[in-house]
Amino acid sequence: MIRTTRRAFLHASAAMAAVTATSAMGPRLALAADPIKVAAIYTVPIEQQWVSRIHKAATAAKERGDIDYVFSEKVANTDYERVMREYAEAGHQLIVGEAFAVEDAARAVAKDYPGTAFLIGSSFKPDAALPNFATFDNYIQDASYLTGMIAGAMTKSGNIGMVGGYPIPEVNRLMNAFMAGVKEVKSDVKFQVAFIGSWFDPPKAKETALAQIDAGADLLYAERFGVSDAAKEKGILAVGNVIDTQADYPDTVVASALWHFEPTLDRAIAKVKDKSFTAEDYGAFSFMKEGGSSLAPLGTFESKVPADIVAKVKEKEAAIKSGAFTVAIDDNEPKSS
Template sequence: MNNLKTTSQLSGMTRRRLLATSAAALTMTGIVGLPGRALAAEPLKVAGIYTVPVEQQWVSRIHKAAETAQGRGDIEYTYSENVSNTDYTRVMREYAEQGYQLIIGEVFGVEQEAREVAADYPNIAFLMGSSFKQDDALANFSVFDNYIQDASYLSGIIAGSLTKAGNIGMVGGFPIPEVNRLMHAFMAGAREINPDITFQVSFIGSWFDPPKAKETAFAMIEQGADVLYAERFGVSDAAQERGVLAIGNVIDTQSDYPDTVAASALWHFEPTLDKAIAEVQAGSFTAADYGVYSFMSEGGSSLAPLGTFEGKVPEDALALVAEREAAIKDGSFSVEINDEEPRSS
């Protein structure tokens, strides 16, 4: 998850359709001006624009995928980090003017402005994290998000099997779709093991405030939680200090908390980026929702290895995880995508 969204943009942002007045001149087909990429030997020029350091959990997955593609020789990759929302579109234009063929990043805080920039460069592909859907009138602008509800559901099964108190605390940044769907999936997984589990749900109103997340987690522990869902940094620190368990999100932090983090839902951006690279190389990139490539069936998410918790998770829970994972991958079981704000229950 990223820290581009601001509080003022949370209300009503879920699936609004932006007016495409600035994009009316674009074609409805793929990007023009990229002919022959499939035949070209040189790597694709790709630029990443991030408002946080590339070490931040959400952005780190995008950065890692780009570095992997560069290591294969598919792309030439550069990036800018810690770009403020006020500077974001300026940096977009600078990379566009420098001839970069694919620009990736997250525009949650500058949705309209970013699309206006893309409309000015119809021959350049833009793949951006967004709470909105694609606009077919803006053919060179595609969207993505981390739809890792499949892995979150599986991590919930493990959490449900490990709580002795039947009380799980959940600390999130903001109650937006990208967070809500993961929390709901996690809760559904936990209830597969124990329908009577209670959840304490709280949002700290920030994308990066470990001290606040830690204090919120402490309060939940005081109220009886013995497992914590660590959507934000700081929660696992609280769990470690108080001797309770934590479940990670997006990245695997078990090496930092070997006795605390029992499971993590991982996001793999490689399928998303690789699809976009292939489309640009073929000259067929067009407006699309790349969110599907975060699904487990596409290789976009997974449950982290148990690692230090091998042998500590009940066998019935592991059997259910294996059964559900196989069903998710073959399409016979679907994890519900619920973007509504979760509540304590």
């Protein structure tokens, strides 16, 4: 009964705002206090790479006083819609999450709560008919390309193993960009590509990586947790993805492509506050030129990567940021070669 009353109150408040506005409005978003109420829903633990970056950005926004932030982790796909509805009923003005396996359900919830803004990770684009549902993605192909250049210089056998979660566009484009970067430096390279069918299964990722090492790989692309453990155990190198794990693997992780969710989230927060949030594709805010991705510092490998390659990487990075060079976005499933 309490939730029904709150929902009615929120919808009534939004309707009043729409009536009194002097200009045309988009969706009837709930009135934004300062800070605004934000809820996030994660299907995996917050330690997982992708989710950890969203959580980091939200925590930073909370610490500077822009938002009140709560979250649910390890939410099963079958429970996702229920949790979304509970947060919407509780009056959260912005709900953040991912809809990769629950796309229809997520959009159905957004349709039922036009006074709530939804910022959802998705392989699909926003729909103007659902103006309170915006999408985002980790378009960090720019940084992935640069790590590929470094990998191309560091592999001795020319045999690179790559372990991903699922062959979906969000993963494929990063792998393809990495492979393109490798080929710029070393054209004759063999890639072993495998997917484990899970977003968080370190033991399976490690087992898959060990098999690739047995097949000749002397460098691994660690799209999933567990791959760097295999590299460390066998004394070979690894390239990280989304987060920087070199502190945990100082002799193993030579480079990492970092995702920064702050530009995406900060834009959404501002849009909710000024009541201009609408169906928008936030993907571009993960591009390097927008501050949404970067190459992690080489750290312990600063003196181990050839100086000429470091110079080439810096030159390419500058070209990406200036727009002189564009990393291709290739969402096709990468294949072993």
